[in-house]
Amino acid sequence: MSIAATFGKAKAExxxxxxxxxxxxxxxxxxxxxxxxxxxxxxxxxIEVELPYSDPVMDGPVIQxxxxxxxxxxxxxxxxxxxxxxxxxxxxxxxxxxxxxPIEKYGVDAFARDLASAGATGMITPDLIPDEAGEWIxxxxxxxxxxxxxxxxxxxxxxxxxxxxxxxxxxxATALMGxxxxxxxxxxxxxxxxxxxxAADPDLPVGVGxxxxxxxxxxxxxxxxxxxxxxxxxxxxxxxxxxLATGHQRLRALSAELAEGVRAGKPA
Amino acid sequence: xxxxxLPDLSGHFGQFxxxxxxxxxxxxxxxxxxxxxxxxxxxxxxxxxxxxxxxxAGTPSLLYRAERLxxxxxxxxxLKREDLNHTGAHKxxxxxxxxxxxxxxxxxxxxxETGAGQHGVASATAAALxxxxxxxxxxxxxxxxxxxxxxxxxxxxxxxxxxxxxxxTLKDALNEALRDWVSxxxxxxxxxxxxxxxxxFPEIVRDFVGGIGIEAREQILDRIGKLPDAVxxxxxxxxxxxxxxxxxVPDEGVRLYGFEAGGDGIETGRHAASITGGxxxxxxxxxxxxxxxxxxxxxxSHSISAGLxxxxxxxxxxxxxxxxxASYEPVTDAEAMSAFQLLCRxxxxxxxxxxxxxxxxxxxxxxxxxxxxxxxxxxxxNLSGRGDKDVHTAGAYFGILDENEVIVPxxxx
Numbered sequence: 040m041s042i043a044a045t046f047g048k049a050k051a052e053x054x055x056x057x058x059x060x061x062x063x064x065x066x067x068x069x070x071x072x073x074x075x076x077x078x079x080x081x082x083x084x085x086i087e088v089e090l091p092y093s094d095p096v097m098d099g100p101v102i103q104x105x106x107x108x109x110x111x112x113x114x115x116x117x118x119x120x121x122x123x124x125x126x127x128x129x130x131x132x133x134x135x136x137x138x139x140x141p142i143e144k145y146g147v148d149a150f151a152r153d154l155a156s157a158g159a160t161g162m163i164t165p166d167l168i169p170d171e172a173g174e175w176i177x178x179x180x181x182x183x184x185x186x187x188x189x190x191x192x193x194x195x196x197x198x199x200x201x202x203x204x205x206x207x208x209x210x211x212a213t214a215l216m217g218x219x220x221x222x223x224x225x226x227x228x229x230x231x232x233x234x235x236x237x238a239a240d241p242d243l244p245v246g247v248g249x250x251x252x253x254x255x256x257x258x259x260x261x262x263x264x265x266x267x268x269x270x271x272x273x274x275x276x277x278x279x280x281x282x283l284a285t286g287h288q289r290l291r292a293l294s295a296e297l298a299e300g301v302r303a304g305k306p307a
Numbered sequence: 308x309x310x311x312x313l314p315d316l317s318g319h320f321g322q323f324x325x326x327x328x329x330x331x332x333x334x335x336x337x338x339x340x341x342x343x344x345x346x347x348x349x350x351x352x353x354x355x356x357x358x359x360x361x362x363x364a365g366t367p368s369l370l371y372r373a374e375r376l377x378x379x380x381x382x383x384x385x386l387k388r389e390d391l392n393h394t395g396a397h398k399x400x401x402x403x404x405x406x407x408x409x410x411x412x413x414x415x416x417x418x419x420e421t422g423a424g425q426h427g428v429a430s431a432t433a434a435a436l437x438x439x440x441x442x443x444x445x446x447x448x449x450x451x452x453x454x455x456x457x458x459x460x461x462x463x464x465x466x467x468x469x470x471x472x473x474x475x476t477l478k479d480a481l482n483e484a485l486r487d488w489v490s491x492x493x494x495x496x497x498x499x500x501x502x503x504x505x506x507x508f509p510e511i512v513r514d515f516v517g518g519i520g521i522e523a524r525e526q527i528l529d530r531i532g533k534l535p536d537a538v539x540x541x542x543x544x545x546x547x548x549x550x551x552x553x554x555x556v557p558d559e560g561v562r563l564y565g566f567e568a569g570g571d572g573i574e575t576g577r578h579a580a581s582i583t584g585g586x587x588x589x590x591x592x593x594x595x596x597x598x599x600x601x602x603x604x605x606x607x608s609h610s611i612s613a614g615l616x617x618x619x620x621x622x623x624x625x626x627x628x629x630x631x632x633a634s635y636e637p638v639t640d641a642e643a644m645s646a647f648q649l650l651c652r653x654x655x656x657x658x659x660x661x662x663x664x665x666x667x668x669x670x671x672x673x674x675x676x677x678x679x680x681x682x683x684x685x686x687x688x689n690l691s692g693r694g695d696k697d698v699h700t701a702g703a704y705f706g707i708l709d710e711n712e713v714i715v716p717x718x719x720x
Binding site: 143170 | 329330335485491492592603
C-alpha cells in the first residue's frame with residue numbers, strides 16, 4: 040500500500056498510523072526479516088527499515104548498537120534491498136531510513152531505481168536536508184518514491200515551509216532536540232511543532248518520532264499526529280532478549296501495545 | 308582572472324563542502340554563520356581576537372631559517388614555528404576565535420571532539436580563559452593512549468567523556484559531539500577542531516588559523532624579499548595546512564604541498580590519506596574525500612600520528628586538489644619518524660609527529676624541486692606543533708624508553 044493510502048486508511052478509521060523501525064541485518068539478514076514481518080503482523084502499519092551506517096549521528100545508543108551488530112555481521116547495501124523486497128512481498132508498507140553517504144556511493148539514480156523495484160514506497164533521510172538534495176529529489180520523482188525530510192523544533196517557519204514543500208508521503212517531525220531513543224515522557228515541543236507543520240501544509244501527514252516507547256506514549260502522540268514512529272523501544276526487544284524467540288515474542292507484544300495506543304489516542 | 312571567493316553562499320567549494328546534517332542543527336549553523344559575519348566586521352571583536360593571539364598565545368610565531376636542516380635535505384628551509392604557541396600548536400588560534408564567538412552568541416557551554424587530545428587541551432584552555440563550561444569527547448582508545456592529555460584537560464576544568472561507540476577513536480568522538488550538539492544547541496557551541504564539518508565551520512576555522520599564512524608571507528618577504536618556491540604542511544583534517552596555504556593561494560608561483568598520513572603505506576590499506584587513498588563522499592556534514600568501503604561505510608584510518616588519524620579531510624583541500632592548485636602526497640609512518648629524528652638532531656627541535664609528516668614530505672620534494680629549478684628550492688614548512696605530547700610514542704618507536712638501553716636502532720654509537 041502506498042504511504043498516502045496507508046495514512047488515508049488510518050484517518051478513515053479515526054486513528055494514527057504506527058511506524059515501526061528496525062535496522063536491516065540486525066542481528067542477521069534473515070532474523071531482521073522475521074522481526075519486521077512480526078512487527079507488521081502485530082500491528083505496525085509501516086515498516087521503517089534502517090540501513091545500518093558506520094556513523095549514525097542522529098541515532099542514540101540502541102540503534103547505534105544494533106547497526107554495529109548488523110555491520111559487524113557483514114550486512115551490505117544490497118542485503119538491505121533484499122530485506123525490503125522480502126518484507127514488501129508480505130504486503131507490508133515499507134520505507135527506508137538511511138544516512139546519505141551509502142546512497143551516494145551506490146549511485147543515487149540506481150539506488151532509487153532498485154529501491155522502487157524492491158517495493159519500498161518512500162525514503163527518510165536524516166542527514167540530507169532539501170538544500171543538498173537536488174539529485175535525490177530528481178531520482179525520487181523519477182521512480183515515484185516518497186521523500187520524507189525531517190523538521191525539528193528549531194526549524195524556522197521559512198525552513199519548515201521549504202522542507203514540507205519538498206516532502207511527499209509524510210514529513211518526519213522530530214519531537215525534541217535530540218537523537219533517537221525512548222524517553223520517559225513525551226516531548227512538550229511536539230504538539231506545537233505539529234501545529235506549525237499543519238499551518239504550512241494542512242494535507243501532508245505528519246509522523247512524530249523520537250522518544251516514544253510505550254502504548255500510553257503512542258496514544259498521547261496519536262492525539263495530535265497522523266503517525267507515531269517508534270524505533271529504539273522495538274529494537275531493544277530483540278537487543279536485550281536472552282534469545283531470538285523471546286525477542287520476537289516481546290517485539291510482537293510491544294507492537295500490539297503500540298497499535299492499541301495509536302487507536303486509543305484520537306478523541307472520539 | 309580573479310579567483311572565486313569560496314566557499315560560495317551555500318557553503319560549497321565547487322562540489323565539496325555543504326551541509327549534510329540533521330535539520331535540528333541547521334538553525335545553530337545559521338546562527339553561527341550570522342555571528343561570524345558580524346564578528347568579522349566588528350573592530351572590537353577583531354581587536355580582542357588579535358590581542359589574545361598576541362599577548363596570550365604568543366603570535367606572530369617566528370619564521371626560523373633552519374640551516375642545518377636545509378643542508379640535510381638540499382633546500383633553503385624556513386620553519387613556521389607554530390610549535391612555540393601557547394598549548395604547543397596552531398590549534399590555539401582556532402579555539403580562541405571560536406570561544407570568543409561562543410561568548411558573543413551568549414552560549415555558556417562549549418563541546419569539542421579530540422583525537423590525540425591537542426584540540427581538547429586547547430579547547431579546555433580557551434574555556435578556562437573565557438569562563439565557559441567545557442565538555443570534550445574523546446574515543447576510549449585515545450583516552451588510554453593519551454592519558455596525560457586527559458589529565459591536562461581535567462586540570463583546566465574540562466569534563467572528558469570517553470566515547471565507547473564504534474572504533475572508539477576520533478571519528479566516533481566527533482559523532483558523539485554532534486549528538487550532544489543536536490540535544491543542546493540552545494546553550495552550547497560546538498568548538499569543531501579542524502577545517503571540516505558542515506558549513507560554516509570550514510570557512511570559520513580557515514579564517515581563524517589563516518594568520519599563519521598571512522604572517523609567514525610577510526615574514527618571508529621581509530627576510531628574503533621574495534615569495535618561497537613552496538609552502539609545505541601536513542594534512543589530517545587540514546586546519547594547519549589551510550591556515551598556511553590560504554594566504555598563498557593567489558600567488559601562482561608558490562607551490563602548495565600537503566602531506567597526508569600514509570601509515571603503513573597506501574598499498575596496505577592501513578593509512579589515513581583521504582585524498583591520495585580515498586574517494587569522494589559525505590562524512591561529518593560535508594562532501595569531501597574520505598576513506599570508505601564500496602558501500603560507503605567509513606573505513607578506519609591508521610597513522611602513528613593521532614592528530615592525522617582521521618578518515619576525512621576538509622572540503623577546501625578536496626577542492627584545491629581537484630583544481631590542481633595544491634598537491635597532496637602520502638608520507639608513511641616510517642618516513643615521518645625518520646624526519647622527526649632528523650629535526651631533533653639537526654635543529655634541536657622536537658616536532659609533533661603530525662608536523663614530522665610535513666618535514667618528511669619536504670625532504671621528498673626537495674630534490675625534485677631542485678632539479679626543476681636548477682637550484683635549491685626555498686620553502687616554508689609549517690611546524691604546526693611541538694612533540695612533547697609524542698615523547699612516549701616516539702620513545703617507544705625508537706626503543707629508547709628503557710633507561711638501561713639507550714640505543715637508537717640503526718645508529719652507530
